[in-house]
Amino acid sequence: MNYRRFLHGAKFWIWVVLLVAYSAGAVGVVLIDTYEARYSRLSKIKLTNVRSDEDLRRAGASQAAALYRAQSGLPFSTLQPGSSFQIVWPDGSVETVKVVDPTSPLGTEPVKGTVVDAE
Numbered sequence: 001m002n003y004r005r006f007l008h009g010a011k012f013w014i015w016v017v018l019l020v021a022y023s024a025g026a027v028g029v030v031l032i033d034t035y036e037a038r039y040s041r042l043s044k045i046k047l048t049n050v051r052s053d054e055d056l057r058r059a060g061a062s063q064a065a066a067l068y069r070a071q072s073g074l075p076f077s078t079l080q081p082g083s084s085f086q087i088v089w090p091d092g093s094v095e096t097v098k099v100v101d102p103t104s105p106l107g108t109e110p111v112k113g114t115v116v117d118a119e
Contacts (some may be wrong), residue, residue, distance in 0.1 A: 031083035032064045038071070039064050040090060050115045052094040061087050061097040061108040069102070084111060090117035 034045045044060040045074040052060075063077050064087060072078040079085060098112035101107040 030068070030079065030083075031088065032068055032085055033088045034060070034090050035088065039067060042067065043085075045090065046089075049089045049091040050095050050117055054110065055106060056109060057095070057110060058097075058106045058108050060089075061110075062105055065097075065102070065108060070095075075085055087112075 003080070016095075032039065033047075034040060034042075039045055042060070042063045044056065044063045048056055048060040065085065069075045069078045079099050079102065081099050081101060084096055086094055086096050088094050094116040096111040098110045098111055099107060100109050
């Protein structure tokens, strides 16, 4: 009898763990790699890295986000204000950026403490 109760409880917790793992994986993080051909030709991205001026990084991230939105299946619901994404600059450095205003040329803001310099 105890074996059946244990087996029933184990099945329940396995399903709970699978549901939580799936939910965490489905959320995901948007990663924009500016080394790709579609991003590398953008004017504000060519020579940008994490050591560049903050306004230049904001402009480059805004351009990349606009292109990402335009090429997604749902352009008006992708990368809305308040959402964040990681951007990999052409030199390999990475930082997390938060979308502030998608209509502004400087509509993104770097998140403090998320910079990873290229090695």
